[in-house]
Amino acid sequence: MKIKCNKEIIRKGFHVVENVISGSNVNPMLQNVRIVAKDNTLELSTTDMEVSVSYLIDSVEVITPGKMVGPETQISSIVKEWTEDSIEITEENNKCIIKGKDNFFKILCTDSDGFPTIPQFVDDEYIEIDKDVLLDMIKKTAFIILGDKTKHGTSGVFLEISDNHIKMVANDGRRLSEVKKKVENSHGISKSCIIPIKGMLQMQRIAGEQTDLIKIRIEEKRIFVKTKNSTLCSQLLEGQYPKYEEVIPTNLDKKINMDRNAFTSAIRRVSIMTTDEYKLLRFKFSDETLEIKCSSPDVGESKTVIPVEYFGEEIEIGLNPEFLLDFLKNVDSEEVLLELKDHGTAGVFRVGTGCTYVVMPMNLGDKKQV
Template identity: 35%
Template sequence: MNLNFVGVDLYRGFNLVTSIVPSSTVKNVLQGVRLEVRDGKAELTSTDLEVLVRYTLPVKDYTGEGGIVLPAVRVNNILREWSGNDEISIVVEGSNCTIKSKGGYFKVVGEDFGQFPEIYANDIKGFIEIDGEVFADMVGKVAHAVSTVRARSTLCGIFIRIGKDDITMAAADGNRLSTVKRKVSNPDGIPMEGIVTVKCLTFLQRFTSECKGALKVGIGESQIRFKGESGEVISQLIDGQYPKYEEVIPKENDKRVEINRDELLSTVRMASFMTSEGYRVVKFVYRKDKLILLSKAMDIGETELEIAASYDGPELEISFNPDYVLDVLKVSDNDVVTMELKNASDAAIFKTGYEQLNVIMPVELK
């Protein structure tokens, strides 16, 4: 089998699938990337047994069909150095591979591609279609709120629900909640939902940057599948029932504040300078037409900062972890952020974009 590629095309595809390869595993074959030629197409595949990616490479020309599993990291390093070359040739003979380009060649020992594990999406009944960049952007809106505590496994992923004409994502860690919703076409009207790992969705953001255009999404009982023009991603879902996050969203927050996003982002960041690693607290004091931020930490110092705010209610003090507030402001689409509050002890709502909502629990002062 002899294949010829444009250097940058081969490296971009190989580098993409290599990011799924596990750094350590009991099966050596999983630390490789399967290169297979069939039906006139060159296909790269990698998996960690939870996420599988297939990517179709553009080939200049080829002879023969077959495949090999190549050591991912070593070959990726070679291709990176040659990515600017007009042509890279790959010659496969059994379990041996020769990679040639201008200036020399590498002989690499591979493995039998027939030993590479497969993951099939067998229980998915239908698909919706959404622009890949829109889907990736939705992931970016909520990923910061995912729990990192393994004991709460259902909160360690992003909940995705597909309805008749919309798709919703939600993430929460017990102290905060982020949700975003977008319109989609669901011609079959099949409702679907599942909890997807952060690893899968973070990788999908890279995948959609390479496979631009429409993305088909289908969710089954235990898997989610994404299909793009140049490949697909299949992932196992996280087992369990996602909490009823809608019940966490406050319904009686009667105090409304509007503030310029960039000014608030800068001021909260500055206030966070006067907090300690073990005590991340900034006090928000709302007064007529202004917001005052106060922070103080022993052996560090203190600060008081003031910015303009559209507020006409009674004075209110409420304390937040500044990191939580910064996270939602960084992914805001709006120039103006709306906060809906009740009192010092109840959760606050931050509205940061179209169909984009964040709930943050206040911090009790020590």
């Protein structure tokens, strides 16, 4: 195998596939990248047996077709640090030779036949979704799983395709985010699955490299996400996703519109007085006013007042500021709508079209809140 390629093009490919590699994997073969050169294309592939990613480079000079399997960390590091415009990669006698005018590297490789088979995308029964829509859905859900230190929730994101909608849901037992968007569903697909967080992060990574529509195909035990150059295959989590709809309260008669930036800033100011053992903030809504207070027994007190659009009876509820800030920094609308019923019922935030965020209340009478 022998190819020549622009360094920036191949560098982009390694950026897409490198995060699949896990240093904790005991199988040395899974520390490698497979490189296949044919028909003036170069395909890079990595896998940890649960998540696989391939990236196809279609602007390569293939001098000699072939394939090789070599250590991803060393090869990608060389590519990242390459200073010349063009890079030449050759496989000779199980060695990867990378050279240019002023640089030369020779890396020991391994038998390519031992590399696991990478699942292939079947161009059937899929939906297409705009990359910005997909990235927005991931952003508004995956943060819950990433921030779940207690592991009380489901360690994956629920994805459902039905009619002309696609939906993502994440929860950790104390908060829940649901995002629903319209999508073309010409194949009439009606399927759902639970995607592990590593699969979600890789989906986010390859979508970020894309400019066109993205294809999503759900199979019985795995999901495929395909762009023009990248293909992701992730194993799915087994089991049924909890009936999360039961967590979303109804008949919420108190509705408060707030400026997102002002609300975020107020929470940050007051939460300066919180500690790891005490996370309670008290939110009191009255006519056109929100008062946020914290009375930490080990630190002190804080209070701030901001204007809001609310004209109902006075209501106070206790909420965890970290859960609110996590949500607020992952949305970009100017306003947020909060719907409440009483101090013992979960609060529901709504942003834009199709985004719902549910936060369980904290007991206002407890002396310690975490």
